[in-house]
Amino acid sequence: MSELLLDVRGLELEIATRRTSTAILHGVDLALDAGQMHGLVGETGSGKSMTARAIVGLLPPGGRVTAGSVTFGDQDLLAKTEAEMREVRGAAIGMIFQNPRTALYPMLNIEQQMSNVIKSHLDLDKAERVARVREHLGLVGIDDVDRVAKAYPHELSGGMAQRAVIAMALVCGPSLLIADEPTTGLDATIQRQILELIRSLQDQLTLSVLIITHDLGVVAQYCDTVSVMTEGRVVEDGAVRSVLLEPAEEYTKKLIAASDLGDIRKKRLAAQQ
């Protein structure tokens, strides 16, 4: 029986500018069990990225949570101060985004950047940090660890960069990884590799994953559970099989119909049963 790792209830969020404030999330519920990969799927503008950012407290300027709760393990994340959240981010919850080449800091090499992350959470000396960096670069499937460690972000390919980003997000051993559209913008073959990588890391590191995507195919192939979002609300959630094979809500049905799941979905899901 898996335990509940991340519990989001009734999350409401607004963005305030000087003149107006717009409500973005209207009561989002999300539950993630330990060891699972949970997909948060929806179209652009549905609020899925905002939800993720609200969980780790990385809201854009003017963003405010107006109601709801976010519980991670036994910790109330919304009650934490910014300083306390800095300790959570990277050490307990890792987060990666789209576009790995701009996510990496262009002026330091991979080893230096990862070392900075380690320094902010763990008490290791230089040799231990270097070892840890190399270990994690190996974990994400990089063969030539030495070259990549000394390389600058602009010298890496898209796929290599995303692996480095994943390594950097996981280097301090968080138990939850939030991936916001991690494969959008990458070539199709690379997309598969990255997703397979995340899946295998789940087993190796006992990692839970919240993956945000607009691609139902990704959800069908890799996720255990899914939440469907639109216009700031979760309209349906549950095990991937039941939601995608027997959608209860109109919106979910439309989403499935508009995607190119078709027969492939049926075959895969049937094979999983």
Add this chain to the structure above:
Amino acid sequence: MSRTELGQRRERVPDWVNPPLAIGLGLIVLLAVGSYVVPALSQFDAEIANPREALQPPSSRHPFGTDRSGLDIFVRVFQAPRIDLTIVVLGVGLGAVIGVVLGVVTGFSRGIPGEISMRVADIIQAFPLLILAIALVSLSGNNLTNVVYVLAFVNVPVFLRLTRSRVLTIREQRFVQASVALGNSTPRLVFRHILPNALGPATVQFGVSMGYGILTLAGLAFLGVGVQVPTPEWGSMILTGSSNMTTGQWWIALFPGLALSVAVFAFNLLSEGIEKAREVGSR
């Protein structure tokens, strides 16, 4: 704000009007108009000396005091824009026009002329421009016409570069290529499509260059270059008052400098306003 309760639209201020634009333009217009209105209303002439009233501190009779020759500083400060604004508009304007034209021409035609013009612009910009300005004006005749030419000369490189790089970007865009495919002739292409777009950064730069131009003109005048003595001009007025600063007659140099700062401030504000207005237009 722009709708009545019944939802009917009232007349409203266009989106592109913003505070910096309004204030900047307003100040400039005030200065320009004031340069004719104030001297007309004042009992004092800006250029006729009046030694009996020399070196008087600000009073109700002379709001800004008088200088060594008894000239009323208030009138002179307000009349100065006739020179300051005119010369700078002409000079920077001329330089901008030439620079933009050259920028479009070299940006649009491919190959060597573009590279050469950039190198030449580089070299011009490597020289100490103020010194060059002083040299060129002094040696070719210490008069205001030459100042206009020199101002134009030093402004060409900036506008050339700005326009050229913009044209280079635009040239590669789809709508240009589509237009060419449709058979639009080159001049039509340039005028209707490229020019308005390419002028954008130049209009913003114009305000900034005007600000620097005024400072340069005043600087030249402060060194005795370009402007002749009785003509009221902010820089030369500051020169007149400079030695008095260390003997306590502060008003002679202070007010022209304040006016100068306000004018430069106004142009910079205008430039910001134009930039903001363009952002609105491109949404």
Add this chain to the structure above:
Amino acid sequence: MTARAWALLILRRLLFMIPILFAIASATFFLTRFAGGDPAYQIAGSFATEESIANIRADLGTDRPLGVQYWEFLTDSVRGDLGTSLFTDRPVRTDLADRLPATLELITMSLAVAVVVGLGSGSYAAHRRGTKRDKAVRYGSFTALSLPDFWLGLVLLFVFFFKLDWAPPPIGQIAPGATAPRYVTGAAVVDASITLNWSALKASLHQIWLPLTTMAVIFSGPLTRLARSATIEALGSDAILFGRACGLPRSTLWRYATRASLPPVVTFVGILFSVLLGASVLVETVFSWGGAAQYVVNAIRVNDFPAVQGFVLVSGVFSVVIFLIVDLLYVAIDPRVRL
């Protein structure tokens, strides 16, 4: 970058500089001849005869064909011979060597202060974007860049010299009667520091603080605006967001943002530096600083042809060197840059 890569880069750029320097020398030659009148008339005076003018021309060498003069100018310049000043009767090279250090010292120290103030307040404002303090910084810098430097110098003189007596009268680098440092470079503060002469250091700092403040105030205006917008852009970048998501502390993120905002600031300082070689004449005049800029303006007034030519050439060379340094700094700051 490895040491070897650096050495190769510098070498390549130095080689590339040669044709540019050649172009600058040529431009100097033709510009001064085009803009100038015939100095022989000025030197000869109002009652000159045809013969004396011809003699003077022969002396100066201006009666020879242009091509010959050009060639001689180039070869002389390469050897460092910039001719003799018609006004001071000394080699232009010596005149400039006497006065350039004072100008350079003033410019360098003012820019250094302006950069520190600019980066500091720009970064401060960027981190507090939209707040009242941000607005205050923005208005302040906007005003600062609108002020005429010579006027500000005069106003500060009035307040701090005439009214408060905190600053000395504007008579140059060292006041008469004060201890002067031993002559090493000709720049008083530098010389006093090098020779560890504390009383001379105090005296020279006392003389320089007002012109320095004048220039620093003015230049911190555009530098603050630049640093602010560059920092805002850096703060909004994906890299900073990801850094925050990894839990990096604020000090590290601040370092990241600041380094990313440096390139435009460095470029601008380079441009300012080369512009100031000439533009500092205004402040130098107000404070009687005795620098190279004042020298050349005077030379222009008296039609001291070789002096003007020499100064323009030297500052052209200076600018090219500064732009080279700026480019090298770029490479050091941003690994993505390939020159």
